[in-house]
Amino acid sequence: MGDKSSRLPGFYKRPLTERVDIVAEWANLNDDDKTVLLGQGLSNELADKMIENTLGTFALPLGIAVNFLVNGRDYLIPMAVEEPSVVAAVSNAAKKIRAGGGFHTSATNPVMIGQIQVLDIPDMDVAINAINANKADLLETANCCDKVIVNLGGGALDIVPRPFPDTPVGPMLVVHLHFDTRDAMGANAINTALESLAPEIARLTNCRTNLRILSNLADQRTATARCTIPADQLATEDYSGQEVAKLIEEANAFAVVDPYRAATHNKGIMNGIDAVCIATGNDWRAVEAGAHSFAAKDGRYQALTDWHVDDNGDLYGEITLPMAVGMVGGATKVHPTARTAMKILAVQSAPELAQVMAAVGLAQNLAAINALATVGIQKGHMALHARQVAMAAGAPEALIQFVADQLVAERRIHVDRAKEILKGNR
Numbered sequence: 001m002g003d004k005s006s007r008l009p010g011f012y013k014r015p016l017t018e019r020v021d022i023v024a025e026w027a028n029l030n031d032d033d034k035t036v037l038l039g040q041g042l043s044n045e046l047a048d049k050m051i052e053n054t055l056g057t058f059a060l061p062l063g064i065a066v067n068f069l070v071n072g073r074d075y076l077i078p079m080a081v082e083e084p085s086v087v088a089a090v091s092n093a094a095k096k097i098r099a100g101g102g103f104h105t106s107a108t109n110p111v112m113i114g115q116i117q118v119l120d121i122p123d124m125d126v127a128i129n130a131i132n133a134n135k136a137d138l139l140e141t142a143n144c145c146d147k148v149i150v151n152l153g154g155g156a157l158d159i160v161p162r163p164f165p166d167t168p169v170g171p172m173l174v175v176h177l178h179f180d181t182r183d184a185m186g187a188n189a190i191n192t193a194l195e196s197l198a199p200e201i202a203r204l205t206n207c208r209t210n211l212r213i214l215s216n217l218a219d220q221r222t223a224t225a226r227c228t229i230p231a232d233q234l235a236t237e238d239y240s241g242q243e244v245a246k247l248i249e250e251a252n253a254f255a256v257v258d259p260y261r262a263a264t265h266n267k268g269i270m271n272g273i274d275a276v277c278i279a280t281g282n283d284w285r286a287v288e289a290g291a292h293s294f295a296a297k298d299g300r301y302q303a304l305t306d307w308h309v310d311d312n313g314d315l316y317g318e319i320t321l322p323m324a325v326g327m328v329g330g331a332t333k334v335h336p337t338a339r340t341a342m343k344i345l346a347v348q349s350a351p352e353l354a355q356v357m358a359a360v361g362l363a364q365n366l367a368a369i370n371a372l373a374t375v376g377i378q379k380g381h382m383a384l385h386a387r388q389v390a391m392a393a394g395a396p397e398a399l400i401q402f403v404a405d406q407l408v409a410e411r412r413i414h415v416d417r418a419k420e421i422l423k424g425n426r
Ligand code: MEV
Pocket: 083, 264, 265, 266, 267, 268, 269, 271, 368, 369, 372, 377
């Protein structure tokens, strides 16, 4: 893999089937994978086994982001997303980041948090002491259900009692189980462990337990990506690179201080991360919940990123967020397109997948705030939107770009106008 570059100049101009051939060659895909990519992904039969009351499937475009260099390794990034310009923008940002040596990433061990709610507490301190005094036995109980994860080096690591003396339903003790889920997202493993632990906790504390469920605020399972972009990479016709770097720093500061802006800023980050989650069959709602709750961890919702001009005048960027993603189990193994996407990514572990996703989030954010701080977001969006409008108006393949260009030039991106252009009313 080390000898392959994810710089694929002109990839976007190739016809779809050629792109599939290029990626197949790059990622050593077989003919079955190619068939999957070319439209034979999830069958109705398989879909019927995955959820209830199935009627069929719902397809999304699957694209490939190029130019990603993460810890010295090249990756092609599969992204399932309906929004135009997400894939192009992230590829473009990754190219600028590549010029500064690419992304440097790290991840914690894949430690999920599970929660047990304890109620009817006669004495909070006695309950807490009982849990702390029996920690070793409790960890053993938590480990008894999933020997596979334990044998792989994962399993229960810690038990942490968290008292809430004053709640609307009286004193409450929340017991956290920290559980290393290895390469699984781990929802099933940790929920099973919690259900076996709860009766033991109730017995030891002489209290009653209610909910037993993982927490999506997976702050023990985070991924970090960092990059430095040489200022000259950011130069445009209208601005010097140093000016753009400063504008990006200002854009980030906006999202640090103002939750209204932070919500949109972080939404842009998740445009990229969700797309990789969906492509790889991961639970994007879990990752979304983790990201947004983590963004509010200091009591105020804020940007997940830091961008600032460094001492050399270059642009430094960093992101850290919870990343509860897996590469075994669930849709990742069942959905044929997710399996092929995982082959393209070729990650070796869940933490590696988490790091790549953090890099995608950082690049997606750079793309957005770089555009917002300079030309504005609409220019690029409109060019792509115009293609969709041209298609909606019935433009044949050969005329889509022509019609789209004219719509953009006239700044009238409407289906009616596209139809007029197609009728020869130019
Ligand atoms: C649009 O999907 C995402 C952006 O709004 C993100 C941002 O504003 O940073 C462009």
